Amino acid sequence: MDYKLLKLNTARNSLRYIIRAFGIKEIYIPYYICPVIRSAVNKEKCKIIYYHIDRNFYPECKFPKNAFILYPDYFGVCSNIVDELSKKYENLIIDNAHSFYSKPKGIASFNSLRKFFSTVRNGSFLYTKKSLDIDITKDNFEYEPKILNFKDFCIIENKLDLEDIKYISDSTMEIFENINIEKEKQGRINKFNYWNKRLNGNLILKENEVPFSYPYFANNIQKADNLVKELESEGIFVFRYWNNMPDKFPEKILYTNLVSINLK
Numbered sequence: 001m002d003y004k005l006l007k008l009n010t011a012r013n014s015l016r017y018i019i020r021a022f023g024i025k026e027i028y029i030p031y032y033i034c035p036v037i038r039s040a041v042n043k044e045k046c047k048i049i050y051y052h053i054d055r056n057f058y059p060e061c062k063f064p065k066n067a068f069i070l071y072p073d074y075f076g077v078c079s080n081i082v083d084e085l086s087k088k089y090e091n092l093i094i095d096n097a098h099s100f101y102s103k104p105k106g107i108a109s110f111n112s113l114r115k116f117f118s119t120v121r122n123g124s125f126l127y128t129k130k131s132l133d134i135d136i137t138k139d140n141f142e143y144e145p146k147i148l149n150f151k152d153f154c155i156i157e158n159k160l161d162l163e164d165i166k167y168i169s170d171s172t173m174e175i176f177e178n179i180n181i182e183k184e185k186q187g188r189i190n191k192f193n194y195w196n197k198r199l200n201g202n203l204i205l206k207e208n209e210v211p212f213s214y215p216y217f218a219n220n221i222q223k224a225d226n227l228v229k230e231l232e233s234e235g236i237f238v239f240r241y242w243n244n245m246p247d248k249f250p251e252k253i254l255y256t257n258l259v260s261i262n263l264k
């Protein structure tokens with residue numbers, strides 16, 4: 001069955017659309033994921049079954065054969081895991097927020113334009129094998145000024161969280177269509193390779209992988225903290241995901257020791 005492409009206003013609303021289209025009553029999602037994803041599932045009154053991942057981003061459990069499973073392509077470097085899961089589970093859904101250039105897999109996948117392209121503030125391309133026969137309005141999203149700090153980022157996040165499922169706005173598409181996505185693609189690959197060399201890393205991009213960031217895994221917390229200070233002193237933006245993991249969870253080490261280096 002071919003995929004249908006829908007251009008929606010946000011990634012979280014792409015997931016809400018998938019839940020409705022496939023009539024999903026319960027879904028497996030990882031503990032290690034952006035909180036807005038949990039919020040989107042809860043808005044659809046869909047039951048969440050959580051699963052753990054290990055430090056290499058592999059799920060630490062076997063899923064029921066017919067289960068609906070959400071798996072994120074973490075940092076855009078997990079295509080091998082996506083391929084493996086898509087062969088095992090027929091109801092796999094891929095969160096490609098960190099992997100814009102990936103081809104669709106599973107029953108549906110979705111990305112996030114603003115995660116990859118700094119001039120874009122919203123928008124998500126959803127590839128789905130089922131669609132809904134409902135009326136969807138077009139977003140009239142008004143562009144915010146350039147994000148200057150974390151406070152500005154949070155303001156935009158809160159606004160997006162209030163949005164219902166809509167088609168992408170004309171202004172967002174106009175800006176996106178003026179982006180040289182091939183140039184952006186090569187730029188990310190080049191920067192990834194630069195950081196791999198500078199940090200003496202051993203990460204190798206697989207064919208067709210275009211990373212969101214460079215995920216450097218430090219041997220200890222102190223080394224990670226020192227690297228963050230060094231990079232921030234150079235004006236380089238870093239991410240540390242996600243500080244909502246209980247200390248007893250194996251994923252906590254991904255917050256404390258993993259430094260995600262921006263490739264924009």
